Amino acid sequence: MATRLQFENSCDVGVFSKLTNAYCLVAIGGSENFYSAFESELADVIPVIKTSIAGTRIIGRLCAGNKKGLLVPHTTTDQELQHLRNSLPDQVVVQRIEEKLSALGNCIACNDHVALTHTDLDRETEEIIADVLGVEVFRQTIAGNILVGSYCSFSNWGGLVHSHTSIEDLDELSTLLQVPLVAGTINRGSDVIAAGMTVNDWTAFCGSDTTATELSVIESVFKLREAQPSAIVDEMRKSLIDSYV
């Protein structure tokens, strides 16, 4: 299910949080409402960890990760790194990387199998991503934007990209990522998808400006509505007959 929330009057929840299938990072905010929204949804399933990165609250845009690992920029302090290593589950590898493009969340978009990266990323960084996150890495642009981490958001089930992405690009990306993609907006028409929302395999959090239409698109493309096992079986049957793009 998708939840609407705000971080201190800002609808950019993807900036202040990072959600994966194994953990959730949340920025240290003015009010506890933000943290408790995540807690109430995720508490029994995965750890919700309050942290800062490089002393800032924009953690969602500075780090990139999936259930296997977390990559943080070189500006992360030692204490923050230690705190992350202590709080995250043991199977999650936390790695600080020396990369000039330090806003890793803006440069890398990934799920548990594939990652899309900024075209100017270092070769070594690409190797580290493939190694730590256990993904296949593709250098791509989205609707002409090189900040792929900002303009798209995808999970293991589906993805949402910048609204001006052409059909050909959508097809190409969908083939690379092996998930259905949809071009859309978040937070009442904003194209910066990843800033406005954060998603994993069973839940999503969106800014409170997100309209009902946008929310229903998100729930359908990320397959968030299905909670019953039978529903999953139905989906499999459908996919045998038809194919998604």
Add this chain to the structure above:
Amino acid sequence: MPRKPTRHHRLLPVQPLTFSPFARSVARVATAYLVKHYLRDAPLKSAGDEFKEKLEKVDRQSESSEDEEFDGVVQADFAFFDPKPDDFHGVKTLLQSYLDNKQWDLSGFVDLILGQTTVGTVVKLEDDEDNAVFSVITALNLGRYKDHKCIAELKEFLLNISHEKDKIGNLRSLLGDKAQNVGLLVSQRVVNLPPELLPHLYDALFDEVSWATEDERKNANQKRPSTTDKDEALIYIKPEEEILHKLSMWSFLFPLQTQQVATHELKNYQLTGIVMAVKAENISSFQQQLHTLINES
């Protein structure tokens, strides 16, 4: 060995100086005028009052690269538009810290402003694809919108921040039984908007208010929270506030929690908000004084 970043088509060839919405807006303006070498006349979008001014805006130091000519001056064509639903994001960014750091229905408030197409002005560039909003000004009748959640929260905020006992009574009556006659003046802009625009903005607003209320111009008391600096002396961030403060019936100050970018000169000053109530009769005097102030400086 550090790599030199390859030159991709950067969205902003001129980099913003600070991480804030108005710095980004300024960078966008500078960018727009690197690309456009001449200013095109386009059909004006709003049927109401519009005002074009060619202004020279002195640009701060730019991070220029080999292929960009930048003599430090940017030509900008500002135009006044009626508020439209498209302006939602721009106006919301400007009003982000309107009630300090209180969490309230800001989106609802912005919707109210944009819904009032007859009163209110939004300042944008001519033919700007980004649709960046540089300034918003409007007046909201507190009685008319009293049932809206955002107005109720705003009233609660104002009543909570005032610590002076005598003022609270005044404030309560203005917000309560006299609300029908009270207009909330909302005026926000990017810090470096040329001041030459201000007299025209305020003139346009008060004209629209009088047109909209037709024949009956009751004593519309105006009041708004705004930001100033205070220590021993008061430094007003917006020039028109000094004039309004002198003309106000009563006013009070309150401390602000939000962080503001502090310039070197203002290091010793503390950011303070001010709430003022101004009688409608004093508005023409205010307009005159504003004209004089801006034209002299």
